[in-house]
Amino acid sequence: MSSPLNVHLEHYEGPLDLLLDLIRKQQINIYDIPIASITSQYLEYMQQALSLDMELGAEFVYMAATLIHIKSRMLLPRDPALEDISPEDDPRRELVDRLLEHERFKNAAEMLQQKLLVEENVWSNPQMLAFLDEAESQELAVTLIDLVRTFQQVLDRAKNRPVYAVEGEDVSVPEMIQTLRSLLETLPARESLSVVDLLERQRSRRAMVALFLAILEMVKMQAIVLSQRDAFGDIAVRRHRRFGEVFASPEAIEAIEKGYH
Amino acid sequence: MESHENTALPEAAELAPEQLAAEPDQTGTGAEARLAAVLEAIVYITDEPLTADQIAVALGEPKARVAELLDRLADEYGGPRHGLAVRQVAGGYKMSTKPEHHEAIRAFVRKLQPPLKLSLAALETLAVVAYKQPVTAPEILEIRGVQGVGVLKTLLDRKLITTAGRKEVIGRPILYRTTKEFLVQFGLKDLSELPTLKEFEELRRAALGEDEAPTPANG
Amino acid sequence: MESHENTALPEAAELAPEQLAAEPDQTGTGAEARLAAVLEAIVYITDEPLTADQIAVALGEPKARVAELLDRLADEYGGPRHGLAVRQVAGGYKMSTKPEHHEAIRAFVRKLQPPLKLSLAALETLAVVAYKQPVTAPEILEIRGVQGVGVLKTLLDRKLITTAGRKEVIGRPILYRTTKEFLVQFGLKDLSELPTLKEFEELRRAALGEDEAPTPANG
Numbered sequence: 059m060s061s062p063l064n065v066h067l068e069h070y071e072g073p074l075d076l077l078l079d080l081i082r083k084q085q086i087n088i089y090d091i092p093i094a095s096i097t098s099q100y101l102e103y104m105q106q107a108l109s110l111d112m113e114l115g116a117e118f119v120y121m122a123a124t125l126i127h128i129k130s131r132m133l134l135p136r137d138p139a140l141e142d143i144s145p146e147d148d149p150r151r152e153l154v155d156r157l158l159e160h161e162r163f164k165n166a167a168e169m170l171q172q173k174l175l176v177e178e179n180v181w182s183n184p185q186m187l188a189f190l191d192e193a194e195s196q197e198l199a200v201t202l203i204d205l206v207r208t209f210q211q212v213l214d215r216a217k218n219r220p221v222y223a224v225e226g227e228d229v230s231v232p233e234m235i236q237t238l239r240s241l242l243e244t245l246p247a248r249e250s251l252s253v254v255d256l257l258e259r260q261r262s263r264r265a266m267v268a269l270f271l272a273i274l275e276m277v278k279m280q281a282i283v284l285s286q287r288d289a290f291g292d293i294a295v296r297r298h299r300r301f302g303e304v305f306a307s308p309e310a311i312e313a314i315e316k317g318y319h
Numbered sequence: 320m321e322s323h324e325n326t327a328l329p330e331a332a333e334l335a336p337e338q339l340a341a342e343p344d345q346t347g348t349g350a351e352a353r354l355a356a357v358l359e360a361i362v363y364i365t366d367e368p369l370t371a372d373q374i375a376v377a378l379g380e381p382k383a384r385v386a387e388l389l390d391r392l393a394d395e396y397g398g399p400r401h402g403l404a405v406r407q408v409a410g411g412y413k414m415s416t417k418p419e420h421h422e423a424i425r426a427f428v429r430k431l432q433p434p435l436k437l438s439l440a441a442l443e444t445l446a447v448v449a450y451k452q453p454v455t456a457p458e459i460l461e462i463r464g465v466q467g468v469g470v471l472k473t474l475l476d477r478k479l480i481t482t483a484g485r486k487e488v489i490g491r492p493i494l495y496r497t498t499k500e501f502l503v504q505f506g507l508k509d510l511s512e513l514p515t516l517k518e519f520e521e522l523r524r525a526a527l528g529e530d531e532a533p534t535p536a537n538g
Numbered sequence: 539m540e541s542h543e544n545t546a547l548p549e550a551a552e553l554a555p556e557q558l559a560a561e562p563d564q565t566g567t568g569a570e571a572r573l574a575a576v577l578e579a580i581v582y583i584t585d586e587p588l589t590a591d592q593i594a595v596a597l598g599e600p601k602a603r604v605a606e607l608l609d610r611l612a613d614e615y616g617g618p619r620h621g622l623a624v625r626q627v628a629g630g631y632k633m634s635t636k637p638e639h640h641e642a643i644r645a646f647v648r649k650l651q652p653p654l655k656l657s658l659a660a661l662e663t664l665a666v667v668a669y670k671q672p673v674t675a676p677e678i679l680e681i682r683g684v685q686g687v688g689v690l691k692t693l694l695d696r697k698l699i700t701t702a703g704r705k706e707v708i709g710r711p712i713l714y715r716t717t718k719e720f721l722v723q724f725g726l727k728d729l730s731e732l733p734t735l736k737e738f739e740e741l742r743r744a745a746l747g748e749d750e751a752p753t754p755a756n757g
Contacts, residue, residue: 072465165519166446173505178434179421184366189647202724206738209665360621360635377649402579416579423576469745
């Protein structure tokens, strides 16, 4: 049997696109998919893609597993007596539903593209500007997304801002520990500070480094606990339960002061 | 540069109907013609489609009358003698050239607005948002069967979609919906103008049923 | 992914026949009406007045015919039903609103409830307040790295932010927070609906990953 994929290897956005293409090109009745041959064609595509170093996402692998699973379920003989009591759903049913749903949205996307095509051939020439005050015409209509994006840009700018060398503004690690300590002391129990926020508040690179070292020292002293909810997420700082104990003895700070002088 | 200064009108500060009619004839068709003329001017200048309600409120005119005159305006421009159209887009009225003259007009268009280029992935995502809104990113991924929310950002950047609160499920994912800009860019009067998903299904089935011809290889 | 950047006619014709199909009857009054329509669209779309000669040459139509149709167009728009005019300016034709309606239009524009519009500085400040609230003016300056307390007043005037007591540090600076009006303007039920920076970052990173960086083989 010849594969519909022999000519050239098409790029598919996802496994549903690939399956739909296989089904539609061979004019297969989607409600009665020959799962064995479709599965082997699907796997053949994956193999060819692999040999050509084409990038296939994890979802392609997952779909392959799904197909094989369906195939095995269809091969299993069902007890006719059992079938009478509780007729089993067609194992292909869920996949077919997903394929049809996906296809509907592909068609909708096509329809949208046609609408765009028409709009591209239509021009407007509004003359509102002549009737607006100058100040108004320089303002932008804003949405929520602009708000987030703008905040992100402000933070990026703050990060890339040239660090002005402010004499006397530089702080030592022990000073930074004291600062952090007082910040944390006033913080309600169980609340945390964001490390990113703390770093952003520093005015110089030196201060940032000092803050960073201070945090490490305080972890070592068991004065604070760091937590991170997600990989690459922000890091939260909160008080260790021994927080009070640690700072009760002045030796701890003294030891650090010596270490940094 | 321009002379909108030589206006004969005294203070038309509050746009009461009597004041709008500058000419002596205050009755019937005179005032009507004048309102129609003002509406035409308004549809011409505005950069965003305005609804009949918005226009009526700002003018201080009865909504029904404004709506009727706007529809009449749209009808008039619909005729073949006109190269302009007054179309209903995003619930409002918008003046533009007619699509069938695009070839002739193209040569004269200075500020060709860059066409809205969207990848197929972006269009599919947009379609899912349009039909399933409000919808979360995981739900979109489920339907598309593909990893990748990057296109969402493209759509957000182009203001075709926006956020619509959060879904009250674990993780409180952000909900997305289409914007007014979406309707404008795609020339849609409102969302109900989109064909239903069922209609797509029927079209396809009809095509397969009547015609056994292989579906053309797309591309 | 297809490009319809240049004239999309062949494709277009099959895609949306009724809307884009251009040609039909080129004879007699049909052609005349069509040329008149094209002229109207051209006069509308061009910002510089074009002479009848310029238009005729570009369209490949007889100059006399173009000039005649343009004059007829100007006559038609001259009627009182029209709020627009096609006037001869500097030897060319140009569409504009009629001067006698300018007061009405200006008053209309003033009364329009505009979408929330802000200068970039105001938007930045609002964003900082939204995400860092309650926050003081010095803290805002610190984050933005730009002087400009004037925008705070703008935001206060527009009722997008309000004061929220004083911060107990030296100088006891005033704290600011966003208002209910802020929520209304941005379509938020409450502040927890603000997308977090993390969510935005994820979209951004995903967008970069998908659109630009070629993903390394096998994830």
